[in-house]
Amino acid sequence: MHIAEGFLPAGHAAGWTIAAAPFVVHGARAVVREVRENPGSTLLLGAAGAFTFVLSAVKLPSVTGSSSHPTGTGPGAILFRPPVMALLGTVVLLFQALLLAHGGLTTLGANAFAFAVVGPWTGYAAYRLTRAAGAGLMPAVFAGVALADLATYVTTSFQLALAFPDAESGLVGGLLKFLGVFAVTQIPLAIGEGLLGVLLFRVLTVN
Amino acid sequence: MTGLAVDDAAWASAWRRRAPGDKMLLCGGLVVTALVLPAWPGSALVGAVVVALALGPARVPARTFLRAARWPAAFIAVGAVTAVVEVGGGGGPGWAPDAAARAGSLVGHALAGSAAVLLLATTTPMSDLLPALRRARVPDAVVEVASVVYRLLFVLLGSLHTIREAQTARMGYSSVARSYRSSGALAAAVLTRSWDRARRMQEGLAGRGMETGLRVLPEVLPSSWAFLAGSVAGPAAIVVASSVAT
C-alpha cells in the first residue's frame, strides 16, 4: 500500500519530499559514480530495479487465503546496499505510480521515504546486527527482509498519523489507528516476506 | 498476458503523439487544482474533467481506466475512514465530530488527484516521460538505469508469469507450504534471469558501440499551442467556477 495521490496535505507532501531527497540524491550520486567507473553497470542496476518491481508482483501466499504482495526492497537492500536501493526504490515507486496507479506523484516523496529509505535501511541494519550477533546467514536474511517490510508500513502509518492526528487523542491516537489498519495486519505478511527472502537466498547460495 | 493495462492504454492512446511536456502541464495543473481547491465543487470538477478527457479525446478504454482506479480508491476509502474514526475519549471508537465533511474532503481531493495522474499514465508511455527527467536535470546515468528498468521489467514479468504457470501445472501451489517453496524458487529464478539478461545485454550493446552511456534519440512529438492554451485555461476555469460557487 502506497499513499495515494492527493491524500496528504500539501505541506506534508512537500515535507516528506524534502526528507527523502538527501537519501535519494545520495543514492543517485552512488549510481552516477558506479556507472562512470563501469558503464556496463547501468544494465546490472536496471536489472536490479526491474527485479525489485517484479518481486513486488509475486503473490505472497497467506494462511488466511487472502494474498498480498511483498515490498521487495529487503532482498535488494541486502544485495545492493541501502544507498542504491534509495534510488532504485524511488524509480520503482515512480513506475508503480505510472504503470499500476499505486501511489502518486505528489506523494512520491512520502512513499519513497517509507519504501526506499526507512525500509531498506532498517532491513539492512537488522541484517548486519543479526550477523554481528553471531547468527547465521538465513536468520539474518529473515530478520532483514521481514523488518524492511514492517518498517515500511510503520513509517507509512506514522506519516498518515502526522497528517491526520486523532481528533481526541492527537498524534498517539492517530498512530495507533493507522498502525492498527496498515501495520498490524502486515505482521504476518512481513513474516511471509522474510520466509520468501530466506528461500530466495537459499537458492542463490546453492547456485 | 504480460502487458500492463495502463501501459498498453498509453501506447494505444489517441494522445500518444502529443508532446509529453504538453500532457505533463495539463495533468500537473489538474493535480494542483484538485489539491488546492475545496473538494466541493473544485476537486469534483477536476474529476469530471479528467474522466471526460480520458474517455473522450484521449480514447482511454473505460474498463482500463476504472480498473486502474480501483487501487487508489481502495487505499483512499480505508485511509479516509481511519482518519475520521476517533479512538481517544472515554468510550470505544466513534466518529469524529466533523467526520463526514473531513472524509468527503479527503476522498474528493485524493480521488481527483489520482485520476489526474492516471490521465497522464494512460496517455503517455514511460519512455516518453523519461527524457523529460533528463531535461529536469536528473543525471543521465539515473535516466538510463530507469529506461533499462522499463525494458527489462516486461521481459522479467514474462518470465515470472510463465514460471508461475509451469509451477502451478506441476502442483506447486497446492498447499501453503508448497506455495512458499514455489514462490521462493520463482523469485530466485527471476533474479538469476535478470542478472543473466544484464550480462548478455552488455555484450550485445558493446557490439553496438556502447562506451559511456545508453543515449537514444527520442521521437519528435511537437507541442501544440491549442493544447497548451487549453491546459492553462481549463484549470483556470475550474478555479473560477469553484470560487464563484463557494
Add this chain to the structure above:
Amino acid sequence: MSHRTLAARGLVAGYERGRPVLDGATLTVPAGRRLALLGANGSGKTTLLRCLAGRLRPTAGAVTVDGQPVAYSRAGLRTHRQTVQLVLQDPDDQLFSASVAQDVSFGPLNLGLDEAAVRARVAEALHLLALDPLAGRPTHQLSYGERKRVAIAGAVAMRPCVLLLDEPTAGLDPSAVAETLAALARLQENDSTVAMSTHDVDLALRWADEVAVVVDGRVVQGAPEVLLADGDLLARARLDRPWALGVGARLRALGLLPAGPLPRDAGGLLAALPPAPLVRS
C-alpha cells in the same frame, strides 16, 4: 496412466486488441494417436494448448477428457493437471531448480508421494528422455536442447495421460530433433498420448498421424497428406506446403511412384523411387 482423448469444442479465448485469438476452435487429440497442431506464429496455437491444459479458461466452449468436461474448480483443475501436462517452448521459463534431478522431482514431490516413489518417478522420466547421465548436473550448464528435454522430463514425471508440447523442436539441430522425437515415441509407447505444435510442415508430415491447422481463430483437422496438400488452406494459415507432397505428386504423375500413400520424407521417397541404374565406371 493410460491414453485418453482430449478435446475442445467451440473455444473462444485470449482477447487481443478487442478480438478473440480463438473464435470457435474445435479439436480432438485422439487417444494414442500423434497430433501435430500447425499454425503460423501468433495464430493461437499456444492459446489453444493453454486452454487444453486448463491453464487458461475459455470465455466460451468446453474442454473435455474422454467426453467429460473439465471443471474449473480447485479440485477439478487439480485432476485435470494430473491428466494433461503442457510443456512450453522456452525451457528457461520452466526450469527453476538448481539441478536436473531436483527440477524433475518438483511435480512428484508436490503430489505428496514418498521419497522412494519420487525417486522412481524421476529416474523413469530421465530415462524416457535419455537424460540419465545428466541427473546431477546444474540446469544452467546444459545445452538448449538438453534443457528442452529436461523441461519435458519435468512434465513426464507427473505421468500425464496426455502430454502437450509447444514447439518442442524449435531451435534444435537435427540430432537433437531426432533425440526428442525418439523420446516422444517412447512416451507414446509408455501410454501417454502426445500432441505437439509446430510450424514445420515437413516435420508434421513425417511425424503426425493427424494434423490440426489453426487458421483465423478456428481449427481444421484431418489427415496430414490431405490437409498439407490443400494449397488454399495452407495459404490462409501462412504455412508452406511440405516439399515431399509437391515433389511426390509430380513423381506419381510421371509414373515413378507406386500406388498407396505418398512418401513423407526423403528416406521414404528414395526407397519408393526406382533404384538408380548402374553406371559404368
Add this chain to the structure above:
Amino acid sequence: MSHRTLAARGLVAGYERGRPVLDGATLTVPAGRRLALLGANGSGKTTLLRCLAGRLRPTAGAVTVDGQPVAYSRAGLRTHRQTVQLVLQDPDDQLFSASVAQDVSFGPLNLGLDEAAVRARVAEALHLLALDPLAGRPTHQLSYGERKRVAIAGAVAMRPCVLLLDEPTAGLDPSAVAETLAALARLQENDSTVAMSTHDVDLALRWADEVAVVVDGRVVQGAPEVLLADGDLLARARLDRPWALGVGARLRALGLLPAGPLPRDAGGLLAALPPAPLVRS
C-alpha cells in the same frame, strides 16, 4: 560502406572443460557473397561469430578485414565494430529501449553522428527491414519475429560492411523466414556482405553461395552442393543431408533432370522435372 572480405586464420578460442571450442578454425567471408555457417548446437558457431565480430579475442590466430588483421586496442576495436556487426540469436539480448525507433538510434548516436544523420540512418534501417510501420511501437508488444528484425535493424543502422547473423531464422514461421531473407537480400544489394549461422541445411542450400561447416573445432568451407552432399562430413558435424541433394541425385541418375547444377529447393526441382502428363478427366 562497401563489401569487404572478413577472414579468420587458425583461431583458437572459447575454452570449455579444458578444451578449446575452436581449435585452428580458418574461414573466409568473401566480399559480396552469401556465406552460411553450419554446425550442430555447441559446435562453436557462436564462438566463431563472436571472434569475427571482435567481441571475443582468440588465444591464437587472427581475424582480418581485407587482409588487415584486427588490432585489439580501443581504437582498433572501434573501427572493427563499425566494419563488422553481429546480431545475436535472442533479440532480447540487444534490445534495451522501450521503443523501436529509439532502440535503432542507439548505434548511430554512439558513432557521434548529428541528430539529422541519426534520424536518416534509423529510417533507412527500418525501411530495409520492412519495419517502417512499427517505428513508434513499444518493443515489448512486438512478436518474436518482429523483435528479431528490430535487432537486425539496430546493427544495420551502423552501416556495417559485413553483417553476421547468429541463427536469424530459428524459431520463425515460414512467412517470417521469407521476410527475413528478403530483408537480407536488400542488405546485400545495399553493399553489406551478409553471413549467417544456421543448422538448417535445407535453408543453407537454398540461400548460400558458399557454406562453412564447423566440425571438431575447425571449419571446412566450400560450395553448398559439394559439402552438403558429403555424407561423411555431415555425419561428423551431426547434420542432415539436404533432401533436395539426395532426391535430386537419384532423379538425375534416373535421367529426369537436365545437366547443370542440381535444383536447391522444391520450386527449383518442380521446374526442372518434366511436366506432369495431362490426365483425362
